[in-house]
Amino acid sequence: NAGVMQNPRHLVRRRGQEARLRCSPMKGHSHVYWYRQLPEEGLKFMVYLQKENIIDESGMPKERFSAEFPKEGPSILRIQQVVRGDSAAYFCASSPRTGGTDTQYFGPGTRLTVL
Amino acid sequence: QKEVEQNSGPLSVPEGAIASLNCTYSDRGSQSFFWYRQYSGKSPELIMFIYSNGDKEDGRFTAQLNKASQYVSLLIRDSQPSDSATYLCAGLSYNTDKLIFGTGTRLQVFP
Numbered sequence: 001n002a003g004v005m006q007n008p009r010h011l012v013r014r015r016g017q018e019a020r021l022r023c024s025p026m027k028g029h030s031h032v033y034w035y036r037q038l039p040e041e042g043l044k045f046m047v048y049l050q051k052e053n054i055i056d057e058s059g060m061p062k063e064r065f066s067a068e069f070p071k072e073g074p075s076i077l078r079i080q081q082v083v084r085g086d087s088a089a090y091f092c093a094s095s096p097r098t099g100g101t102d103t104q105y106f107g108p109g110t111r112l113t114v115l
Numbered sequence: 116q117k118e119v120e121q122n123s124g125p126l127s128v129p130e131g132a133i134a135s136l137n138c139t140y141s142d143r144g145s146q147s148f149f150w151y152r153q154y155s156g157k158s159p160e161l162i163m164f165i166y167s168n169g170d171k172e173d174g175r176f177t178a179q180l181n182k183a184s185q186y187v188s189l190l191i192r193d194s195q196p197s198d199s200a201t202y203l204c205a206g207l208s209y210n211t212d213k214l215i216f217g218t219g220t221r222l223q224v225f226p
Contacts, residue, residue: 033213042203042218043159048211056213091158095212103149104214106158 002027004094004107005074012113019079019086021110025094032075033104034060034067037089049075082114118142119206121217128224134191136220138204141185145206148187149214150178153201162189162202194224 005024013019025032031050035043045059049069060067064082069075079086089111093104119140128134138148147166151159165171165178165187177190187206191198201221205214 031212035214035216042216043205043214045213045215048213056211059213093214102212103161103164105161106151109158 004029004092004105006090006092006107006110008110009108010111010113012115013082014115015083016081019082019112019114021077021079021090021092021112022074023077023092023094023107024074025092026105029094029096029105031095031102032069033093033095034075034077035091035093037091037109039088043091046077079112082112084114087112087114118215119204119217121202121204121220123218124221125223126220128194128222130194130196130224130226132194132224134194134198134222134224136189136191136202136204136222138187138189138217139185140187140206140215142206142208142215143182143185144208144210145215146209147207148178148180149205149207150176150187150189151203151205152198153203153219155201159203191222194222196224196226198222199224 034046037043047060047067048056064080089109091109092107095102149164150162153159163178165180171178175192179188201219203219204217
């Protein structure tokens with residue numbers, strides 16, 4: 001049973017370009033979460049999605065960032081017009097259902113570097 | 116005030132000793148707590164979760180939760196050099212599904 005998959009593992013972009021990060025949840029998991037980890041900092045929640053729905057995007061910057069989880073295919077975190085401050089590790093996690101003690105399992109992350 | 120607080124460390128313990136990692140939280144709505152281990156440059160790996168007051172043991176690991184004191188801890192018995200990593204404490208609120216992480220405690224186990 002494959003775990004959470006993320007690609008690419010490393011992404012380099014120049015300022016002003018777009019970054020697209022993909023996440024495929026574990027088999028049987030329909031809930032996806034995106035977190036960002038800045039260097040030497042803890043993980044910060046960005047957005048929580050179910051298939052075709054954004055449930056909570058309270059942690060996502062209002063501008064330049066968007067996320068989707070279509071009916072078919074992976075969840076995508078999109079960052080438009082990247083800036084150097086976007087350089088971070090972006091982790092995706094998935095869980096089978098909401099609430100209680102449902103555990104979130106993390107993917108390997110995408111390390112974004114903005115030049 | 117941060118919602119989940121951890122001492123950043125590093126916490127240094129000799130091999131074979133007990134490592135004690137602590138975490139406090141401010142949101143009384145937090146119902147479940149998770150301990151993740153993160154090696155440098157890697158993703159968080161779940162160690163344990165706990166949602167009831169008291170202790171929960173799994174192998175060399177024991178998680179402790181005291182809701183009255185808003186305190187969570189992780190004990191690692193017989194610490195090994197391979198346990199050297201950053202340990203992240205996270206709380207999950209009953210009303211949301213987002214994990215709120217502390218900044219992590221770096222543990223160093225020396226031979």
